[in-house]
Amino acid sequence: MRGDGWILAWLDRYEHDLGAIVWWGHTRRQSGAPPQYATTPSRAIEIVFTVAGITFPGYDKIYLYDYSEPNATRLLIFGHSIEEAGEKTVDYYYTIPANSTMTPKKLLIRAGGYSNPSQGSYPPPSFKLWVDGMLVYSVSDSLWGWSTYQIDAYQKGVQHSVRQYVKGGEYYSYYRYHTGYHNVAFILWAE
């Protein structure tokens, strides 16, 4: 699994020729909010089944095992994506109520960004993220790619705040920017 899609390879034990390697990107070909039309593991598995000539049992028959937290019974993913030719900041919030039956175990931030580099001596692109007012990262690489950060900001009964910022590379003159992309996903394992 990559940040920009899924790569699946499979091997039929009785077939001398391997199946194809499937890459399925995150490009959405229909309108609508994720996850309806974004890439899902079920969709990728459906492609594999189709190529292998096996009847796909249906999305609701695909189950997910996660061995990184074997005792987790919940996996929650949320976040924000920014695409902006200039500077942009978005704020969002997550709260686990004090009386929630859920017990969080691990919280990862999967983050990535991209922008064309700045010209000359202009300031570089900038990608920043704060959680509860604390700076988690500040990246200025134009080809940042993806990074993972682990934080423990999942106390129950507390509203946690997120501030996500992007600024694209500058060119020709000040205040002219390349488009910057800054994508952040919070991944919470819980029991």
Next chain:
Amino acid sequence: MKPKEHLILFCAIFIYAVISGLTPLSASNLPILSKDHIMILQQVLFAFGWSSTIDVWSINNESVLLNNRALVIPPATPISEDAGPPQLNPSQFYINNIAFGFMWSKFEGERYRPSTSMLVGEKVNVNGRGMVKVPDEATSGDAGPHQLNIAITYLNKH
């Protein structure tokens, strides 16, 4: 109610409606919908999740049922079984969904499958003559007359 009182009441409601509509809600005064939500998200762009039980969370003030079929507890012991017969002729390389492909190998019998479809594609033997072991010693000899009219680009079977 007198007409004047009607007017005052109408103005009061109108002013309240305008103020309510113009005042952005900060996160702190957004309503916390229900104590039954296992988690509450506000102003996020996307969210999806799985639970092994019936759980509801709040996403941007909307109650959403978590996918309760997609997360199960893994088996207590690792699965270890016979993986079947070994592959007798695995391909060295697999390419898919491309327009063209050429490959050379010094090993006979290797095949690859260039295809523009994931469903169909004919396996092709690699060119066994195009890749040979280099000589143990450097060869040195006359390379023939020099080129008189060198082109910067050569096209063949175009």
